[in-house]
Structures are given as C-alpha cells and as structure tokens.
Amino acid sequence: xxxxxxxxxxxxxxxxxxxxxxxxxxxxxxxxxxxxxxxxxxxxxxxxxxxxxxxxxxxxxxxxxxxxxxxxxxxxxxxxxxxxxxxxxxxxxxxxxxxxxxxxxxxxxxxxxxxxxxxxxxxxxxxxxxxxxxxxxxxxxxxxxxxxxxxxxxxxxxxxxxxxxxxxxxxxxxxxxxxxxxxxxxxxxxxxxxxxxxxxxxxxxxxxxxxxxxxxxxxxxxxxxxxxxxxxxxxxxxxxxxxxxxxxxxxxxxxxxxxxxxxxxxxxxxxxxxxxxxxxxx
Numbered sequence: 279x280x281x282x283x284x285x286x287x288x289x290x291x292x293x294x295x296x297x298x299x300x301x302x303x304x305x306x307x308x309x310x311x312x313x314x315x316x317x318x319x320x321x322x323x324x325x326x327x328x329x330x331x332x333x334x335x336x337x338x339x340x341x342x343x344x345x346x347x348x349x350x351x352x353x354x355x356x357x358x359x360x361x362x363x364x365x366x367x368x369x370x371x372x373x374x375x376x377x378x379x380x381x382x383x384x385x386x387x388x389x390x391x392x393x394x395x396x397x398x399x400x401x402x403x404x405x406x407x408x409x410x411x412x413x414x415x416x417x418x419x420x421x422x423x424x425x426x427x428x429x430x431x432x433x434x435x436x437x438x439x440x441x442x443x444x445x446x447x448x449x450x451x452x453x454x455x456x457x458x459x460x461x462x463x464x465x466x467x468x469x470x471x472x473x474x475x476x477x478x479x480x481x482x483x484x485x486x487x488x489x490x491x492x493x494x495x496x497x498x499x500x501x502x503x504x505x506x507x508x509x510x511x512x513x514x515x516x517x518x519x520x521x522x523x524x525x526x527x528x529x530x531x532x533x534x535x536x537x538x539x540x541x542x543x544x545x546x547x548x549x550x551x552x553x554x555x556x557x558x559x560x
Contacts, residue, residue, distance in 0.1 A: 279304060280317050281326065282490040284340055285348035287482075290553035291535055291546040294330070294339045299539040306483055330542065337542045346416075350390065350409040354501065355493050356556035358521065360514070361404045363503035366427050368405040371398060374422040383423070386413050389497050393446035395439070404501045443506045447499055455495045456512035463488060463519055470526050478534035485527040492520045521557040528553065 283303065288295050297318065301311045318338060321327040326344035330337045340348065370387065372380045384392075384400060390409055392400040414420045430436045443449075466484055470476060499513065507513070532549050539546045 279307060279309065279486075279490055280314070280321060281344075281348065282486060282493065284327070284338075284344070285352065286486060286489045287531070287535055288539070288546075289340050289345065289348065290549045291532070291539070292541050292543075293345075294337050294541045295546065296540040296542075297336045297338060300338070303482070303486075303539065307487070332542055343416075346412060350406075350412060351493065351497055353406055353409060354391065354496060355489065356524075357501075357517075358557050360503070360517070361501055363404050363505070365429050366403075367429065368402045368407070368410065369424075369426040369428055370400040370410070371424040371426070372400075372419065372422060373424050375419055379417070379419060379422070383413075383417060383419060386417065391497070391499065391501055393443070395442050395446055402501075403503055403506065440506055443502065444508075447502065449499075449508060452495060452499050453508065453512055456516045459491055459495060459516050460512060460519055462491070463523060467519060467523055467526075470523070476527070476530050478530040478537070481527040481530035482534040485524060485531045488520060488523055488527070492516065524557050528556070 280300065283300065284293075297315070300318070301314050304314055318327060321344075322329055322338075325341050326347070327338045328341045330339070370383070370392065372383055375383060380398070384394065387400050387402075387410075390402070390405065390413065392402045392405070395401045410425070411420075414423060414425075430439050466488075495516070496513075504511070532553070536546050536548065541547070
C-alpha cells in the first residue's frame with residue numbers, strides 16, 4: 279500500500295513527504311502507526327525509499343531505484359488502451375545465467391508480464407523493450423541472456439501456443455480476480471455518476487485503493503492480445519472501469535493531497551504533468 283501511495287500520488291507531488299502524513303493517510307485503510315513505521319523501515323532497507331531528517335521529522339522519498347521500478351509498472355498500469363499486437367513474441371533465454379540469476383530474472387520479468395512458455399524460456403507478446411532493457415541492466419544480465427523476436431508458424435503451432443498461454447498466465451484464476459475487482463468497484467462508478475460534488479478525502483481513498491487492487495492483478499498478468507484471450511475477457515472491462523474511475527477521482531484526490539500532506543518545504547506542490555495525462559493518449 280505504501281508503494282502504491284508513493285507511486286500513484288507522492289511521486290507526482292514533489293516525491294517527498296513527512297512520515298506523519300503517511301500515517302494519517304493510511305489510517306482509513308486499517309493500518310496503524312506501528313505497521314506503517316515497520317513497512318517504511320523495510321522499504322528503506324530494500325532501497326525503495328530514502329529518508330531525510332529535518333529537526334525531529336522524517337521525510338521519505340522514492341530512491342532512484344524505487345522510482346525506476348514503479349515507472350516500469352506505470353507504463354502498464356496507466357495505459358489508455360491495450361497495445362496493438364503485430365503477432366510477434368519477445369523471448370528471453372537466460373543462456374549463461376546461474377540458477378539464482380534465473381530465478382531473479384523470472385521474478386522480475388513476471389512483474390512486467392512475462393510468462394514461461396517452456397523450460398528456461400520467458401515470453402511476452404507485446405513487451406516494452408525499454409523496460410526489458412532496464413531490467414536486464416539492473417540485474418547485470420545483459421551479456422548472459424538472448425533476446426529474440428519470433429512468431430508461431432502454422433495453425434497447429436498457434437493453437438498449441440494459445441493453450442500454453444492459458445496455462446502459463448493462469449487465465450482462469452485471473453479471470454475470477456478481474457470479475458471480483460469489477461464487482462467491487464463498479465458501485466463506486468454508479469455512485470459518482472449521481473454525486474456532483476465528491477468529497478476529496480473519499481476520492482483520495484478511492485483512487486489509492488483502486489490502483490492498489492488493480493495493479494496487484496494487472497502486474498501478475500500480461501498484455502495478451504485478444505487472439506490469445508478467452509471470449510469476453512474481463513480484464514478489458516477492468517481496464518475501462520479503472521480508467522473512468524481514475525479520471526473522475528484524480529482532480530479531487532490531488533486537492534486533498536495538496537491540502538493535507540506535508541513535505542520538507544511545506545504542503546505538497548501541485549501535481550506534475552504526467553499525473554494529469556494518465557489513462558490518456560497524451
């Protein structure tokens with residue numbers, strides 16, 4: 279939840295916030311001060327967050343590593359629409375990596391939507407090459423893996439690949455999770471359609487929870503094209519619902535942030551331009 283808070287909001291409003299503001303903001307989600315302090319300490323230890331003390335107050339920011347990691351995810355989370363697929367797959371083969379490096383590569387690339395289609399072969403139908411290159415550089419595996427672009431030949435190969443895709447990306451499980459997500463958040467959209475003046479605090483809570491739950495599902499799936507997905511795939515409806523709710527909540531949420539969150543120079547500054555263009559083609 280703290281990663282969501284920083285990635286979705288704090289990083290877009292100056293990227294530095296007082297610990298007390300974090301504690302106050304996450305209290306409505308049932309998190310107490312002890313839990314938050316412990317989580318923040320672990321995130322500092324893992325190089326996601328850095329801390330600066332001014333007087334008796336501690337201010338936290340994304341580190342460069344934390345910022346890069348969230349930005350790689352953000353390219354998928356805040357996409358306005360699915361990418362157009364050219365029928366090609368990106369394949370990553372860790373040719374010279376040892377077992378520990380392979381496990382780390384598989385874990386990191388799974389967050390980028392890659393799946394294992396064969397022993398030692400990770401695949402993605404529409405991978406973001408910039409994100410892939412960043413991950414290989416961070417893991418220092420650029421000279422130990424082979425990156426290929428390939429497409430199946432023949433109808434039989436395409437059918438087998440579709441079956442492998444269904445299993446590797448656990449589509450039955452994520453179909454249920456997307457359906458549950460839609461059932462949880464669709465009433466909020468209906469309520470906002472009737473509310474001309476939404477409460478900024480509630481909009482902040484809605485937006486934070488919306489992105490937190492959406493990214494927990496999305497980042498474990500991939501941007502599979504329609505040709506490889508079951509009919510009436512709920513992930514598409516979940517993307518559209520998330521985009522609509524985000525557009526409705528982002529402005530009042532920013533008002534709440536700028537009025538209630540403190541940074542080292544006072545209240546948080548206005549949002550960056552990237553915040554205002556999320557879920558758009560801009």
